[in-house]
Amino acid sequence: MQHVRSGAGATASTGLLARFAEVRRRSLQLVEGLSPEDCQVQSMADASPLKWHLGHTTWFFETFVLPALDPDFARFDARFAHLFNSYYNGVGTMHARPLRGLLTRPDLETVLSYRAHVDAAVEQLCVSFDPARWAELLELGLQHEQQHQELMLTDLLHAFSCNPMQPAYRSMPLATVADVPLHWRRVEAGLRMIGHAGDGFAFDNELPRHRVWLDAFEMASRPVTNAEYRAFIEDGGYRDPLLWLSAGWAQVQDEGWQRPMYWSEDNRHAFGLHGLQPLQPHAPVCHLSYYEADAYARWAGAGLPTEAQWEVAMAVHDADLAAAGQIWEWTSSAYAAYPGFRPAAGAIGEYNGKFMCGQYVLRGGSAATPPGHGRLTYRNFFPPSARWQFSGLRLVREL
Numbered sequence: 001m002q003h004v005r006s007g008a009g010a011t012a013s014t015g016l017l018a019r020f021a022e023v024r025r026r027s028l029q030l031v032e033g034l035s036p037e038d039c040q041v042q043s044m045a046d047a048s049p050l051k052w053h054l055g056h057t058t059w060f061f062e063t064f065v066l067p068a069l070d071p072d073f074a075r076f077d078a079r080f081a082h083l084f085n086s087y088y089n090g091v092g093t094m095h096a097r098p099l100r101g102l103l104t105r106p107d108l109e110t111v112l113s114y115r116a117h118v119d120a121a122v123e124q125l126c127v128s129f130d131p132a133r134w135a136e137l138l139e140l141g142l143q144h145e146q147q148h149q150e151l152m153l154t155d156l157l158h159a160f161s162c163n164p165m166q167p168a169y170r171s172m173p174l175a176t177v178a179d180v181p182l183h184w185r186r187v188e189a190g191l192r193m194i195g196h197a198g199d200g201f202a203f204d205n206e207l208p209r210h211r212v213w214l215d216a217f218e219m220a221s222r223p224v225t226n227a228e229y230r231a232f233i234e235d236g237g238y239r240d241p242l243l244w245l246s247a248g249w250a251q252v253q254d255e256g257w258q259r260p261m262y263w264s265e266d267n268r269h270a271f272g273l274h275g276l277q278p279l280q281p282h283a284p285v286c287h288l289s290y291y292e293a294d295a296y297a298r299w300a301g302a303g304l305p306t307e308a309q310w311e312v313a314m315a316v317h318d319a320d321l322a323a324a325g326q327i328w329e330w331t332s333s334a335y336a337a338y339p340g341f342r343p344a345a346g347a348i349g350e351y352n353g354k355f356m357c358g359q360y361v362l363r364g365g366s367a368a369t370p371p372g373h374g375r376l377t378y379r380n381f382f383p384p385s386a387r388w389q390f391s392g393l394r395l396v397r398e399l
Contacts, residue, residue: 013131016138017123023142024119026370027054028112030152034169036108042101043162046388047155052084052100055111057145058118059084063091064348065137066118069125076117077106090347139201140348146370153273153368158388161262161271168275177283184218184397185317187309194311195338196377205352206377208340212308216399219305219313223327223394224296227281229288230267232296233259243298248291251385261287261387273368284327284392290360290384293330293393305396307333307361307379313396314363314376327392328362328380335359335381359383366390 031039031050039050048056059080066073075081083103085094095103106114126134153169160167195209196202238258241249251257262271263279270279270286288296297303305313310331336356343349359381365374368390382389 013126013135016131016135017126020122020126020138020142021119023145023370024115027057027145027149027152028115030149034156038156038159039108040101040104041159042098043155043159044388045098046386047158048097048100048151049103050152050156051108051111052103053148053152053155054115055080055084055106056086057141057148058111058115060144061122061138061141062118063088065134065141066121066125068137069129069134073121073125076114080106080114088347088350090350140351143201143203143373144351146373149370150366150368150373154389157262157271157273166271166276169273172274174272174274174277174280177280179282180222183221185221185313186218186399187214187216187313187316189214189216192308192312194308194377196375200375202375202377203352203379204344204349205337205341205356205379208338210339214308214312217305217309217313218397218399219309219317220302220395221317223284223329223392224300225282226270226279226285228300229260229285229296230279230281232299233267235299237295237299240299243295245291245294245384247384248289248295251289251291257292260285260292286327286390286392287387288330288392289387290330290382292387293391294332296393297395300395302395302397304330304332304393307331307363309396310363310394311376327364327366327390329364329394330391331361331363333361335361335379355381362389362391 031054034050036051039054042049042052062075063081063085081091082093083095083106085092086097087094122138126138156169160169190213192212192214193209194212196206197209237243238252244252259265259267260270264270264276268279269276271277293304310329337353341353343353344351360383362380362382363378365378366389382391
């Protein structure tokens with residue numbers, strides 16, 4: 001299938017099934033210590049309840065993996081096909097996304113039973129069939145669940161930020177981030193290759209690998225920090241319309257933006273998964289929209305890298321470009337298909353391709369990204385107004 005290149009034929013079934021158990025277990029670990037009420041709440045239309053995430057990732061295996069092995073397998077509850085479908089029109093109807101928080105039934109205990117039922121079916125059927133029948137789809141399901149594990153944390157953080165009690169998801173002080181000087185890393189002009197190559201997993205939007213021409217440029221050795229962004233605020237960055245794209249300036253005016261999401265009014269504290277903490281001046285600034293990242297870059301006399309610049313610079317200066325993976329980094333590239341892109345056949349082709357409009361690409365990964373899930377060619381994407389993700393920026397200078 002075109003959607004994934006996983007090297008499935010060489011993967012031992014026992015190893016992949018062990019990974020299946022590990023990834024599924026991590027989702028449950030993310031909700032340990034939370035109440036059923038914590039798992040039920042939906043704080044905005046763009047977020048989903050944790051209970052829904054647990055159900056939807058299970059629905060993915062039940063909908064795409066199990067039928068490939070046994071078309072007659074017994075579904076846990078036929079109604080879940082509608083409740084936990086996200087946006088796959090090719091397999092049926094779905095409950096409206098903004099109304100997921102109203103799904104008090106099934107309760108959390110039932111959703112956990114649903115997960116156990118599907119897990120047992122996957123493990124039993126996969127053992128009975130040649131890995132060529134299921135390994136690629138199973139790997140795609142695991143990568144999909146890891147994406148939702150990150151969303152579980154971002155969605156819960158937004159919900160907790162709406163609570164005047166300012167609850168902490170995990171109560172612990174943050175480690176101090178050292179002051180790392182910024183250096184500029186040059187990349188010479190030339191014809192370069194970007195996109196996924198090799199036998200490892202890749203989503204279809206990372207393919208095909210292709211050539212791009214890049215003029216010479218310099219990219220910052222680290223992301224922009226809280227202290228640097230605070231200087232932008234203190235210099236009137238949120239009050240100067242000349243720094244902003246028109247749609248961004250309208251957002252600033254309509255929603256009263258004055259600082260990054262989750263910063264306190266004194267610009268000295270930030271709310272996060274560990275509760276309200278003093279703002280660390282040297283940590284990468286986080287929870288910025290594309291509009292804010294673009295405005296800061298303009299104020300700083302620089303720009304945002306294209307995704308090709310980002311990928312090439314990371315490959316050329318891998319050892320020098322610090323802090324990649326702490327935040328998703330906005331690029332100036334609109335989310336669009338690579339030359340020669342073809343979505344996979346059937347409903348699974350709805351995974352990425354149909355969202356290639358009106359969004360921007362982010363690169364890297366964040367502290368909420370599951371270990372081992374990211375890679376150099378990974379293309380995350382969000383609307384330019386999105387702020388609740390762990391998103392920041394790194395500067396580039398054209399030469």
